Amino acid sequence: MRTSRSPRRRNLLVADLLAEKTLVLCVGCGGVGKTTTAAALAVAGAQAGRRTAVLTVDPAQRLKTALGLDGLSHEPRRVHIASAKRSFDALALDTKRMFDALVERFAPDAETAQRIFANRLYQELSNELAGSAEYMAMETLYDLSHSGRYDLLIVDTPPSAHVHDLLAAPNRLLTLLASRAVRFLQSPASLLQTTTSAPARIALRTLLQALERWSGLALLRDLSEFVGGFESMLAGFAQRAEHIDKLLHDPTTAFVVVTSAQPRTIALAEAMVNDLREGGYPVAGVVANRVHAFQRMAPTSHEPTDPISTKLWANYRDLAARSAHEHTVLTEFVQRIRLPLLATIPVQAVPPTSVAGLEHLAAVLRGTQGND
Secondary structure: OHHHOOHHHHHHHHHHHHHHOOEEEEEOOOOOOHHHHHHHHHHHHHHOOOOEEEEEOOOOOHHHHHOOOOOOOOOOEEEEEOOOOEEEEEEEOOHHHHHHHHHHHHOOOHHHHHHHHHOHHHHHHOOOOOOHHHHHHHHHHHHHHOOOOOOEEEEEOOOHHHHHHHHHHHHHHHHHHHOHHHHHHOOOOHHHHHOOOHHHHHHHHHHHHHHHHHHOOOHHHHHHHHHHHHHOOHHHHHHHHHHHHHHHHOOOEEEEEEEOOOHHHHHHHHHHHHHHHHOOOOEEEEEEEEEOOOOOOOOOOOOOOOHHHHHHHHHHHHHHHHHHHHHHHHHHHHHHHOOOEEEEEEOOOOOOOOHHHHHHHHHHHHOOOOOO
C-alpha cells in the first residue's frame, strides 16, 4: 500500500512528480499555503533542470508576495535562483487580454472581431461575464502547455470552493453560448412574433422600448450583436474546450491536494479528492503544510522542579502531543483517501517572501532536507 512507504520514499515522490509530469495543479481550501507550495514546487522544478513556469489564477495574486516580486502580469517574468544558477517564469491571469486574443483567433474575419471589440456589452462583460475568468485561466493554461517553452507548468488555483468552476468553465461557457436562451437573445424581436395575444404584444413592445430608453443604450441591438458575433466562433471554442478537457485528464497531469492537519481543512481536502476522482482527474497525492513536526526528546523519569524549567517542560509536552496528534490525523487521512503523503512541510515562523526563502521549502518537498 503506497501510504505505508517510509518518510524518505514519500518525499522522493515529489521528485518523481517533478520529473515525470508536465502539468501540476495545486488545489486546496484557502489559508493552507497553496500558493507557497506552488512557488516552492516551481523552485524545485527549476533546480531539477526543467524549463518551469508557475501560473497563478487566484485573483488575490499571493504568488507575487511569495516570490518577493512587486507585481505579476500575463507576460512571463523571469525569476532567478541564485544558488542553483537557474531560473523559472512566473505569470498571472489576465482575463481581458486572453478574451481579446481568443476573439481575434476564432472570429471568421477581422471585421467580425472588430465588431465584437466595439460592442459595448463585450467591453463591459469580457471581465465580468460569469465564468469568464475561469474559462480564460484554462485557455491560458492550454496556450502555455502548447507553446513549447516549458517542460513543467505549476498552477496556483483559487480556493477549493471555486476549483470546480475552474475545471468546468470551458464546457459551461460553451453550454451558455449555445443555449436556446442565448440564441433567442440574438433576435429579441422574435419574442414579439411568438406572443399570440395582441394586448400582450403591445405590452411587451412597450416594455422593450422602455428598457432601451432607461438604459441609455441600444440595449437589445447591442445584446443581439454580442451574441451573434460569438455564434460564429462556437466551433473554435468547442474544439479548444475539448483539448483543455483532455489536457486536464492526461496522465502527464497531476493534481496535488494541499492541506493542513486541522479538522476543517482535512474535511475540505477529502471532499475535494472525492470530487476530483468523480470527475476522472488524476490526483497524485497530498502535501501537508504547516504541520508541527516536533522532535521528541528521550524519555526521562526526572521532571524539573524550578518554575522556568517546569513551564518549558509543560510547553514541550504540549508540542509533543500536538505533533503526535497531527501525525495520526494525517496518517488516517491518507489511508482513507488511498493516496500518498507526498511531503510534510513544518510550520514556518514567517512565511517565505523571497526565492531564497522558498529554497528551503523546495528541499523539504524533494526530501533532501529534514523536516525538523
